[in-house]
Amino acid sequence: MIKFEGVSRRFTNGHFGLQNVSFHIPEGRMVFLTGHSGSGKSTLLRLIPALDQPTSGTVRVGGHDLKRMRPHQYPKLRRQIGVVFQDHHLLLDQTVFNNVALPLQVTGYDPALIRRRVEAALDKVGLLHRQRARSIELSGGEQQRVNIARALVNRPKILLADEPTGNLDPELSREVFNQFADFHAIGVTVLIASHDLHLLKTFAVPRIVLHEGQIARIEEAY
Amino acid sequence: MAQSTAPNKSTRRQSALGAWQSHHQHCLRSSLWRLVRRPLGTWATIFAIAVVLALPGFLMTLASQMKDLGGVFAAEQGQMNIYLKPGTPPDSVHTFTQWLKQFPLIEHSQLITPEQGLKQLAERLNISTLDTRANNPLPPVIVVQARANNAQAYLELQNQIQQNPQVESIATGGQWIERLRKISSFFNELSSWLLALFGLTVLFVVGNTLRLELEARRQELLLMALIGATRRYMLRPLLYDGAVMGLFGGFIAGGLINVLLTMLTAPINAIAHEYGTTLSLMTPASLVLILGATGLGLGWLSAQLIGQNFLRRSVQV
Numbered sequence: 001m002i003k004f005e006g007v008s009r010r011f012t013n014g015h016f017g018l019q020n021v022s023f024h025i026p027e028g029r030m031v032f033l034t035g036h037s038g039s040g041k042s043t044l045l046r047l048i049p050a051l052d053q054p055t056s057g058t059v060r061v062g063g064h065d066l067k068r069m070r071p072h073q074y075p076k077l078r079r080q081i082g083v084v085f086q087d088h089h090l091l092l093d094q095t096v097f098n099n100v101a102l103p104l105q106v107t108g109y110d111p112a113l114i115r116r117r118v119e120a121a122l123d124k125v126g127l128l129h130r131q132r133a134r135s136i137e138l139s140g141g142e143q144q145r146v147n148i149a150r151a152l153v154n155r156p157k158i159l160l161a162d163e164p165t166g167n168l169d170p171e172l173s174r175e176v177f178n179q180f181a182d183f184h185a186i187g188v189t190v191l192i193a194s195h196d197l198h199l200l201k202t203f204a205v206p207r208i209v210l211h212e213g214q215i216a217r218i219e220e221a222y
Numbered sequence: 223m224a225q226s227t228a229p230n231k232s233t234r235r236q237s238a239l240g241a242w243q244s245h246h247q248h249c250l251r252s253s254l255w256r257l258v259r260r261p262l263g264t265w266a267t268i269f270a271i272a273v274v275l276a277l278p279g280f281l282m283t284l285a286s287q288m289k290d291l292g293g294v295f296a297a298e299q300g301q302m303n304i305y306l307k308p309g310t311p312p313d314s315v316h317t318f319t320q321w322l323k324q325f326p327l328i329e330h331s332q333l334i335t336p337e338q339g340l341k342q343l344a345e346r347l348n349i350s351t352l353d354t355r356a357n358n359p360l361p362p363v364i365v366v367q368a369r370a371n372n373a374q375a376y377l378e379l380q381n382q383i384q385q386n387p388q389v390e391s392i393a394t395g396g397q398w399i400e401r402l403r404k405i406s407s408f409f410n411e412l413s414s415w416l417l418a419l420f421g422l423t424v425l426f427v428v429g430n431t432l433r434l435e436l437e438a439r440r441q442e443l444l445l446m447a448l449i450g451a452t453r454r455y456m457l458r459p460l461l462y463d464g465a466v467m468g469l470f471g472g473f474i475a476g477g478l479i480n481v482l483l484t485m486l487t488a489p490i491n492a493i494a495h496e497y498g499t500t501l502s503l504m505t506p507a508s509l510v511l512i513l514g515a516t517g518l519g520l521g522w523l524s525a526q527l528i529g530q531n532f533l534r535r536s537v538q539v
């Protein structure tokens with residue numbers, strides 16, 4: 001489902017964010033991406049929905065070589081990928097409902113269908129009762145859960161999360177991970193970047209460990 | 223798999239069409255709402271467009287009026303010199319004069335052959351011995367006297383004759399009518415250049431306003447790109463903004479021109495009336511419509527240019 005072959009990303013300042021990274025995540029698998037701060041986790045994740053392009057190597061998603069993909073095909077790719085990224089926040093002046101509905105509206109779904117799906121997604125993250133609230137009125141943890149609902153609402157084949165538990169307490173963090181595991185259970189391919197080692201340890205999930213832009217090791221689930 | 227309860231194909235297509243339509247409606251509404259919500263920036267832009275479009279529009283209308291006016295005075299005199307192509311054989315000249323007979327508006331016509339022309343010229347210059355066997359550079363000329371009652375019909379006649387392939391050129395009336403004609407075509411050309419130049423200005427004016435809007439919405443656009451919005455979808459609100467501002471600007475420009483023209487044409491028409499004609503003033507409605515359409519087109523184009531560029535550069539979609 002996600003395949004990296006000798007992928008490097010060199011920034012304009014000469015620094016390598018990623019260097020010769022290769023791995024393969026088959027469809028329906030759940031994998032953690034760990035490593036110290038600055039090891040290249042975010043850089044790697046951004047390549048998958050083609051938010052950024054590698055300077056060399058090949059990234060394949062769902063069998064498609066992204067290098068061969070034309071920019072006008074990116075929307076179709078991105079609709080199959082749900083993302084919870086740190087730097088893509090909510091539209092704070094919009095309601096919770098509108099935020100979660102956005103991926104569906106963009107795709108052009110029928111309003112009735114949108115309503116059903118948004119409510120289902122909000123129910124899953126336990127925020128159905130706040131759907132009419134403006135996002136700015138929510139706590140950091142609640143906002144993060146809205147982010148997750150938005151990533152899931154389009155029923156993506158792939159779920160990417162970058163430090164999804166950054167501002168959650170341990171209990172909520174655990175719940176969020178459980179939700180990801182639920183999605184993994186129904187066949188979604190899940191890739192989560194996190195350095196919350198305590199939490200990761202409690203899941204029997206393989207890990208890709210990055211170090212200074214290179215893969216230090218791949219740990220199988222135990 | 224996660225993809226369950228997918229609606230069947232035809233209802234999905236229907237609903238997709240509905241969603242597309244409602245997005246258009248939503249964008250139009252919010253563009254109109256912008257006139258109220260952001261009155262300062264929006265109306266400043268609209269008035270700038272209006273002023274910028276009004277000048278070439280005004281000159282263009284004025285130019286076409288002057289041409290009509292030229293026609294009015296030419297008709298009053300009713301005389302027209304038709305210059306055929308030099309070297310037209312006498313046979314063809316004859317055919318041509320026969321052809322002229324079909325026009326009821328022509329009272330009579332008289333042919334001046336190149337030889338006669340040369341003789342007249344020689345007399346006028348007081349040269350008695352002009353070699354008429356040498357290559358004669360003069361064209362055959364036909365002097366036509368038309369019934370002078372209707373400027374419009376006269377112009378029409380002139381046009382029809384002009385289209386005959388044997389005709390080199392036509393001169394009508396006195397010098398000052400020619401001059402008027404020249405001024406008019408100069409204005410016409412000038413206003414085309416101005417329109418092009420000012421069209422560019424409109425692009426910049428609208429573009430600048432929209433760029434500010436885009437900068438303010440950069441985060442939102444990034445997010446939309448991330449969740450799979452197409453370029454077209456992201457551009458749609460912007461295109462509506464540009465088109466609506468351009469449309470209003472064009473309307474107001476039309477209004478401005480109409481005010482100027484009414485002030486100016488009243489005295490001219492008083493004269494023209496005595497010649498049994500009135501100037502074919504563009505009706506206010508059509509002028510406003512044309513300018514509105516121009517504004518709309520320019521606003522839309524500007525939004526396209528700015529938007530595409532912004533998305534490619536800043537959002538990378």
Ligand SMILES: Nc1ncnc2c1ncn2[C@@H]1O[C@H](COP(=O)(O)OP(=O)(O)OP(=O)(O)O)[C@@H](O)[C@H]1O
Binds near residue numbers: 013015035038039
């Ligand atoms: N646009 C850029 N230009 C130059 N260097 C960059 C750029 N983006 C990231 N880097 C560098 O690349 C390295 C990897 O960054 P990245 O954001 O992928 O790390 P990370 O593993 O996500 O860290 P964290 O856990 O803190 O989020 C860092 O050293 C960073 O400074």
Ligand SMILES: [Mg+2]
Binds near residue numbers: 041042043
């Ligand atoms: Mg990071």
